[in-house]
Amino acid sequence: MKPASVGASVLLASALACGHTPTRTASPSPPDARRGSDSSRRGPAGPVVGEYAVRYDGQGELRVEATLDRSGRVLTVERGVEDFVDDLEIKADGAEWTRGERDGRSFLAAPCELGPCSLRYRVRLRAAARAIGDLDVASEEGEVIEAPPSSWLLAPERRDGGGRVRFRVETTESTRFCTGVLRSREIEGAWDIALGDLWTSPYSVFGPLRVRALEESGGAVELAIAPGALAVSDDDLADWTRDSARAVAGYFGRFPLAEALVLVVPSRGRWIGEGKTLSGGGGAIFIRVGEHAPKKKLHEDWVLVHEMTHLAFPTVAREHDWAEEGLATYVEPFARARAGILSIEDAWLGLADGLPNGLPTAGDRGLDRTPTWGRTYWGGALFYLLADVEIRKRTQGRFGLEHALRAILTAGGDNAHRWALDDAFDVGDRATGVPVLRELHRAMGTSPHPVDLDALWRELGVVRASGAIRFDDAAPLAAIRRAITTPDPRGR
Ligand SMILES: [Zn+2]
Structure with a gap:
């Protein structure tokens, strides 16, 4: 049966939130691309207390450079990823780089205790994903790596003081970065997330993704498809995503979030498998589609509509x-x-x-x-x-x-x-x-x-x-x- 039409549905040709910046050098300070008209669609307000430039090498490693604004002396990543953070160096303004010392699960950053400081480090993200295998922390999904920003942004341990952090991600020519984090209100090509939301930050993914930008009933839904054999086409997946979004938008009067990421990962079997939503400071849905699942299964599926419904209600205790x-x-x-x-x-x-x-x-x-x-x-x-x-x-x-x-x-x-x-x-x-x-x-x-x-x-x-x-x-x-x-x- 054809779904009832609720609002206009337009397939845009280019990706909106997914990053693909094939430049070789670290980003200089970007132009101040203020965009007043759609600022309500974008990330949190409040002081920016950390800025991160992240470079993905296309294989599985991240190089991160960051400046932090008086962050306290203890920095952490998601549990377990600390073993895969290498070559951390820290310096206060005007001082020399010093090695950042590990202390159990955390890293000590004395220069950051008194004032602004800079960091640089590497994350062996593929190795972490392979070892940890937890979608909420880091998970290797064939050629792509899924890991929320809390796993690779080395951030102040204390996160109750407000403020937000901003990150940019560069990838190689043949890879992309996609995230459910809301885009920055002020800066084009950057994402902002409140420190308090970082621990539940949305699914994010690095790798050779195929990306569609779908506009549905007030929401920009990014569909990112990981490599792997499927019985259905990308157009089928886009139709399914759009129909699911339209069903949810019909119930709630509009699509629940201005922006959301749907990450499709091919898996075994003929079913629509595991679906999960992770939404602090944005919204992302991870969903497995069986390699033999026929088009009919997509239309019978309830998982994606269930996950999209989650986007429409606040996160509660x-x-x-x-x-x-x-x-x-x-x-x-x-x-x-x-x-x-x-x-x-x-x-x-x-x-x-x-x-x-x-x-x-x-x-x-x-x-x-x-x-x-x-x-x-x-x-x-x-x-x-x-x-x-x-x-x-x-x-x-x-x-x-x-x-x-x-x-x-x-x-x-x-x-x-x-x-x-x-x-x-x-x-x-x-x-x-x-x-x-x-x-x-x-x-x-x-x-x-x-x-x-x-x-x-x-x-x-x-x-x-x-x-x-x-x-x-x-x-x-x-x-x-x-x-x-x-x-x-x-x-x-
Ligand atoms: Zn659920």
Whole structure:
């Protein structure tokens, strides 16, 4: 089925956020390319406390030169990468270069304690990726290396004082650098990230990537494809990415982030595999596509829409993982159903099959205190289904969950930002005029709150019949059930 069209979709010919700077020398100070018109699309404000020029040699090694503004005497990279940082030298302004000493996991940088200092060092990134093999730190993915900036920017250990760091990356002629970090507001060809976001900085990748820039419903989505055999073409991957973005944009009123990276890595088998999102200070989705996966599998896939849904809600504290995972689990089938990618019956069938996993069992202490798989994904999804139904009931159908979520997004609560959960729910509740999210969180957060799912399905008119779903339009909440799968073009 053809997806419903939401907003214009334009395929741009050139890459926007991916870096490819085949010059041989380190960047001099770039021109001050201030761009006022789209500054809201770009990285954080605040003082720049570190600037890094990074050169990738095309094989697996980075050479980094940096200037830091009074950063304290201890510098670190992501755990485990310190073993692959070589030849660190440090100097204060006007002084000689001295060797930077390692101290356990960290590096001592006495010259940086009192004032501005300069650093230079090498990172054997491919060796680190091969040894560590963790997407959140460093991972060798065939010819490309995935490693967030926290793994190769040697940065002050203390990161709670505010400020941001800026980096530029040069590659060889035949390689690219792509990242989910938001581009600098002020400088063309640079990326800025708040120090406080660095530890959860988005996936970033070096290597011979094929890159497409897709513009979809207010979002610039960079599609980076790693080398490797696939049964589908790059055009198929671009269509799939755009359709997924359009489904999410339809639900939320626009694509959640102004910029995001989707990194596709070929893998074994015939499935769409592991999908992960990493979003501090930007947004990046890593997704594996099986070498034998046919085009049909892309269209049946739920993983990419699930991951893109994550981009639409703020990063919240660990104990509220259910609020992020439950949201992606609940919204994904309905976003696809609204876009015409999934049948309405199948959207409800998935929920009817899955939600029993989310019910509290013996010893449950509420969603905030029971971090099991079932309670996190399906308990969270149950929370949002109850919220959606209740908001529609209390507002006589004027608003649903999506209007609360759109308001959170409009207030800046996207996945690049860290919020308190109740602040997000407050914004959502104010938009619908009914305090459903806060009330439900109080009821379900710290106590089991059992739900009679059979009664809920009867009220909604969702009827299981021999492995399929049929609908009972005489059920008391049938109108609410229909509204949940009906696109609402009103905006927020
Ligand atoms: Zn998820």
